[in-house]
Amino acid sequence: MAIVQNWLPPSRENWELVCYIWQFFPVITAFQWLLDWYPQGKTSTECRFNIPGAIGWCTMESVGFTTLLYIMFTLPEEQGIEELPWGNWTMAACFVIHYIYRAVVSPLFLNPSMSPIHPLVWAMAALFQWFNAVSIGGWLAGHGPTTVNDWAGRYWTMEIGLVIWAWGLLGNIFHDDDLREIRRAADRKQRREAKEQGKPLEGVAKIYMLPKNGLFQYILYAHYFCEWVEWAGFWMVGGWNCHPARAFLINEITTMLPRAVQGKRWYIKKFGKDKVGNRKAVIPGLV
Template sequence: MAIIQDWLPASQENYEKILFWWQLYPLLPSFQWFISWYGMGKTSVQSKFNIPGRIAWMTMEVPGFTTLLYIMSTLPAQHGITDLPWQNKVLAGLFVIHYTYRAVIFPIIQPSMSPIHVLVWANAIIFQVCNATCLGSWLAAYGPTTQEEWKAQNWSVLQFSIGLVIFYVGLTANYFSDEELREIRRSELRRQAKLKQQGRTVDKHYEVPQNGLFKYMLYPHYFMEWIEWLGYWIAAGGSCTPARSFLVNEFFAMLPRAVSGGRWYKEKFGEDKIKGKYVIIPGIY
């Protein structure tokens, strides 16, 4: 049963329309180069339009994998497809694995989360639904749906395997980079609790992460997420426009945040504290 007739799941005509506009998405986050405001994380500020961090994060990320799963379970039957190739199922599984961590586990295990502004929350939901609609539709019906169609794309098991390895390297490094940031927050919460017991004033404290990939860069969790989705695109094949668009859109959305964050670290801690570290792209910036 369609949630929105011909749109969710999308007809091929509407899928192509959504995909066309999805490829223009980089124009939207490019505005971040011209404004310093970003209503989440360490740049979150008090506002009556804020949503509690954990609730906002989960509700803005969950629509991604749930939309993809819904499309995968409904769209094939509309096109007379009784069974999808294993490649389609594995690629769908990788997406769900990533977002099970990102949307569900991540907000639960975070020691603390700053409020998220409703505009950031709404934009994230749009991003998730559009991305999942494009990827899910391609995997469910509008990409290769037989082994013959996969082979016709000059696809190979070796290529898929390489992409899979790169994906998991990115996913693992992303997790451990997140864990380093969580440990800093745990330490900060312990410090604040101790000060409260002593009846002293509790102020917000920040520090520069130093372990793991943070030895070399300020935003390894961003960079390794790019690596993760690069691996996904390689596994899906160069002709998978939705996978390519996802990677490009993540790059354009996250790069200005990292550049702004690099300036924040420099202003907060001084040049000496971050000397020798790249901001986000090793060997380049």
């Protein structure tokens, strides 16, 4: 049953319109090169309307995988497709696995703390997720490949793409956990001191240190870089003509790259240029 007729799930005409609009998303992100204002994470600001970090992150990021799953289970019936090929479900699984980790497991179970999120950031992120899920979901659920023959002759590139996707995901998880360990170590220290000295516990939400493990030796936003590798592999699985996967990768890079460059300026301001050293923002040896 359609939630919004011809939109969820999308008709081919509306899906093509969404994909067309989606390719211009980098224009919206251009303002990030001009402003350092980004009220989320380490650069969050005080606002009476701020959304608690974990809840805000979970709700805005969950828009993507829930929308994609809904489209995968409803659009084929509307299109008269009895069974989608395994390649479609493989790509859908990659998408859902990533966002269950990012949207549910990380904020609600793994992160020791999260800074509040401004409603504007929340709304933009939720909109990003919706456009992306409709674009990719429509392609996978009936407006893209619909038979096994559509995937024929591409098995080697699909396998290589899956390996790249998996390594990107593992790298993302590893570097995310390295950042979490900074907070966990601070929390353990505070609890030990509180027990020994009878001091009240303090929050660890605003405790930051320079991460040093893995690719953090070379770049400050290694988790961003690994996520780009992950979605490059995802695009490779879909094929170079899979324009929704291509748009996703391009839109992620244009959104996250200026954020990483801003973040490097923040690290230099907080810790000093000497401590940051020769590390780049997000791409080893380049940026």
